Amino acid sequence: MTPDGSPMLGDFLDDAAIAALKTPSLAEARGLPASVYTSEGFFALEQRRLFPRTWTGVAFDADLPAPGDAVPVSVAGVPIVVLRDGSGTVRAFHNVCRHRATIVLTEPCRGLKQLQCPYHAWTYGLDGALLATPFWDGTAKSERQPVDAAANGLVPVRCGVWNHVIFVNLADNAPPLEEHVAPxxxxxxxxxxxxxxxxxxxxxxxxxxxxxxxxxxxxxxxxxxxxxxxxxxxxxxxxxxxxxxxxxxxxxxxxxxxxxxxxxxxxxxxxxxxxxxxxxxxxxxxxxxxxxxxxxxxxxxxxxxxxxxxxxxxxxxxxxxxxxxxxxxxxxxxxxxxxxxxxxxxxxxxxxxxxxxxxxxxxxxxxxxxxxxxxxxxxxxxxxxxxxxxxxxxxxxxxxxxxxxxxxx
Ligand code: FES
Structure with missing residues (x-):
């Protein structure tokens, strides 16, 4: 277990179990024990160490047939929105409003021109740009104390489409999708x-x-x-x-x-x-x-x-x-x-x-x-x-x- 109490691989597999899995003779090898399929702790380990660091399939391009189509998905519990922008490009963003962190897109939608947070109506373009913060400073266009739009757009997530599957990757330093699927x-x-x-x-x-x-x-x-x-x-x-x-x-x-x-x-x-x-x-x-x-x-x-x-x-x-x-x-x-x-x-x-x-x-x-x-x-x-x-x-x-x-x- 880590100092903060998070589970580690060694809590489930000791060196002998890993050696038994990897032993050269497949006939003598032994597979993963039952706990890695059943325990909340191992599930949490995967959610913390595997899924946020790799390319993960989340949707199909057929789920977004036209510009403005969008679906909410999640990876390792992290809410993400994938959408097709006005030019037809599939994009992904953290599905989190930059005001007070509310889910922006709650259900699949078709033909959106923009995304609007359901809480205080902050509005984002299909490119993630912050377009409007109505009545932020008490005025309709919040012109007296405008929010810095450049610093408060939806946060992008790495995204790619390969053979009709939309993949996302939460890690900025992971190899590109093309490398992941190259073989x-x-x-x-x-x-x-x-x-x-x-x-x-x-x-x-x-x-x-x-x-x-x-x-x-x-x-x-x-x-x-x-x-x-x-x-x-x-x-x-x-x-x-x-x-x-x-x-x-x-x-x-x-x-x-x-x-x-x-x-x-x-x-x-x-x-x-x-x-x-x-x-x-x-x-x-x-x-x-x-x-x-x-x-x-x-x-x-x-x-x-x-x-x-x-x-x-x-x-x-x-x-x-x-x-x-x-x-x-x-x-x-x-x-x-x-x-x-x-x-x-x-x-x-x-x-x-x-x-x-x-x-x-x-x-x-x-x-x-x-x-x-x-x-x-x-x-x-x-x-x-x-x-x-x-x-x-x-x-x-x-x-x-x-x-x-x-x-x-
Ligand atoms: S939390 Fe989204 S507009 Fe307030």
Whole structure:
């Protein structure tokens, strides 16, 4: 514990536990103990040492389709507003009025010309500039004792948009977003990502720790959890040799689950009427044959299929509660066109089930989240600390856990 009483990594993981996580043999390694998923203290440690220091996904560009659109978000409990300014640029600011520190934007809004604090009506431009402080000195324009506008605009937060995800970073000295995602950039370079359009957007909460999302970045569970979607183990691994048809490519703050050339091709986005979605537009004339499941640590996933791109943002709410934000992007003609409605619906059925509800166990994400809830519940047990990794499938899980520990030291 620090002198001010804040928890430290050593309160949860001693040197032996860290050595067990990092031991060279994956088969002998041991994963993070249950308390890092359940305790308020570890949650506070992450909120203090991890999330304020890294790039964190907070929203999608489709949440801000036009100038003047704005949404309130938060990172590590810090309130932030992201908005699209008059020129179309996405910006982020601390969502705090410079008068007496009140939340300025309380709910998503469209087409704003300016932001106005709900308390005493201090008014800010979409560039954050302080525009008005009505009756500050008793006069309508507060001209007798004007507030120094240059020193009292909304405080900017570093912000960037990458592949339709809006990332923010509270740290002024962190490397740029482009560097954070650089190892993953090549995997998107053959596609015209800017051309994609959002065809569906949803969000929900589930009762599990946010880290279980990244712990789930493996295909070992596919045929059991996603029955009917990933059907045969022979699609995932050479049954003779045990060689999986997916490899984990982890580098820096990125993890990619990438199909090898041997993985059987699938056509998943086919509707009952036989219609299919058009492929994602390519800049190189190269069709995407296989899906790629990408994770930008700590909280963003970007899954790329032949005809849909599905980014997800996972925000810690409490040790045992996570909020999921998901968006589905398609080729522009497929995002909303009625001729593609059936195939679009089939793709969404596969992801979140025909009812589109968070509990529809026919969809991949509700199935995943249910498993995460089972894992969270198990972590109340005194025997939940002995966590093992498959040497064939779960190198990425250990990579993420090691990445986390190294950032909390
Ligand atoms: S606190 Fe915002 S105007 Fe007073």
């Amino acid at each position: 993953m950039a090549a995997g998107f370079s053959h596609l015209d990502m800017d051309a994609l359009r959002c065809g569906y957007r949803t969000s929900w909460e589930f009762n599990a720790n946010w880290k279980l999302v990244m712990d789930n970045w493996e295909v070992y569970h596919h045929v059991w959890v996603h029955e009917g979607i990933f059907e045969r183990m022979s699609d995932e691994v050479d049954l003779e040799t045990g060689e999986p048809y997916t490899e984990t490519v982890a580098d820096g703050s990125t993890m990619i689950l990438k199909a090898t050339a041997r993985r059987p091709e699938r056509s998943l986005d086919t509707a009952a009427d036989g219609s299919t979605l058009p492929p994602l537009p390519s800049v190189a004339g190269v069709a995407q044959k296989h899906g790629m499941a990408n994770a930008v640590l700590p909280n963003t996933t970007l899954t790329l299929g032949p005809s849909a791109y599905v980014p997800g943002i996972y925000t810690p709410v409490a040790p045992g509660v996570t909020r999921a934000e998901m968006a589905w992007y398609f080729a522009p003609e497929a995002a909303t066109g009625p001729e593609h409605e059936a195939a679009r619906g089939a793709a969404l059925d596969r992801w979140i089930g025909p009812t589109r509800s968070k509990d529809d166990q026919r969809g991949i994400r509700p199935q995943d989240h249910r498993c995460m809830e089972l894992q969270q519940a198990a972590r109340a047990s005194p025997v939940a600390d002995d966590v093992k990794f498959s040497p064939v499938w779960e190198a990425g899980v250990r990579y993420f856990q090691t990445w986390l520990v190294d950032r909390l030291r």
